[in-house]
Amino acid sequence: NAGVTQTPKFQVLKTGQSMTLQCAQDMNHNSMYWYRQDPGMGLRLIYYSASEGTTDKGEVPNGYNVSRLNKREFSLRLESAAPSQTSVYFCASRRLAGGPGGELFFGEGSRLTVL
Amino acid sequence: TQLLEQSPQFLSIQEGENLTVYCNSSSVFSSLQWYRQEPGEGPVLLVTVVTGGEVKKLKRLTFQFGDARKDSSLHITAAQPGDTGLYLCARPTGNQFYFGTGTSLTVIP
Numbered sequence: 287n288a289g290v291t292q293t294p295k296f297q298v299l300k301t302g303q304s305m306t307l308q309c310a311q312d313m314n315h316n317s318m319y320w321y322r323q324d325p326g327m328g329l330r331l332i333y334y335s336a337s338e339g340t341t342d343k344g345e346v347p348n349g350y351n352v353s354r355l356n357k358r359e360f361s362l363r364l365e366s367a368a369p370s371q372t373s374v375y376f377c378a379s380r381r382l383a384g385g386p387g388g389e390l391f392f393g394e395g396s397r398l399t400v401l
Numbered sequence: 402t403q404l405l406e407q408s409p410q411f412l413s414i415q416e417g418e419n420l421t422v423y424c425n426s427s428s429v430f431s432s433l434q435w436y437r438q439e440p441g442e443g444p445v446l447l448v449t450v451v452t453g454g455e456v457k458k459l460k461r462l463t464f465q466f467g468d469a470r471k472d473s474s475l476h477i478t479a480a481q482p483g484d485t486g487l488y489l490c491a492r493p494t495g496n497q498f499y500f501g502t503g504t505s506l507t508v509i510p
Contacts, residue, residue: 290443317496326410328489329444329500336496344497376443380498387432387493392443 288312292377292393299367299400307362307396309377317380318360319344319390320352322373329376335360367400374398404428405490405501413507417479422504424490425472431493433473435464436500438487480508 290311299305311318316337321329321344331344335354349371351363364371375396382388406425414420424433432451436444448457450466450473457464461484463476477484485508490501 319498321500326502328405328407328502329491331497331499334497342496345499378443378498387434387449387498389434389446389449390436390444390491390498392445394442 290377290379290391290393292375292396294396295394296397297399299364299398301368301400303367304363304365305367305398306364307375307377307398308359309361309393310359311377311379311391312358313379313381313391314357315379315381315391316357317382317388318354319378319380320350320360320362321376321378322346322371323376323395324373332362332375364398367398369400372398372400404499405492407488407490407501407504409504410502411505411507413509414480416481416508416510419476419478420480420506421474421476422488422506423472423474424501426492427471429470430466431470433466433470434491434493434498435473435475436489436491438489438503440486444487444489477506480506482508482510484508 293308319334320332333352335341338357377393378390435447438444453468453470455466461478488504
């Protein structure tokens, strides 16, 4: 079972470079999310897509853009990377069944370093 | 905006000890979730609590939702090295999930 797959797992960028983090899920979930994780900060929501064709800002959207390419894929783009964007990025999708709010399934994370 | 405060931030204990971690907010939750994250992996859902005062047990883990639905606790009995990880509470709000700051637990054999 693949679940949520993120690529790349590791990336080093120089300030000002651009890159795209890819995420794909094979569970037929409608909603997908991008979070960043920094020490002592837990997980902070960057953007989410409640369904194919829609995207919305989360807590920390500045410096990022997203594309919901289809139901399976949700990408996160850094147009001009900054050292403050050094973080571990997690993609998640949501299963609605199983209880209020549903359940998030996460990828293994993408570790990004901006020099 | 960080709406969920977790404490303690770090906890290091010996195998066999008991521990409790907390998740607090000034807002009322409709429901609250606990996730565990192991090093190098994404978080995995442990439990969802919905009703004020609710207690759920998952083997040696006991989760409690406060009567006023503003706080929750996770109690681990006889901790084992396999319990090591980051414990995160999360609040589902519509289509969004907001996470707490996390408690990093290390259980020393």
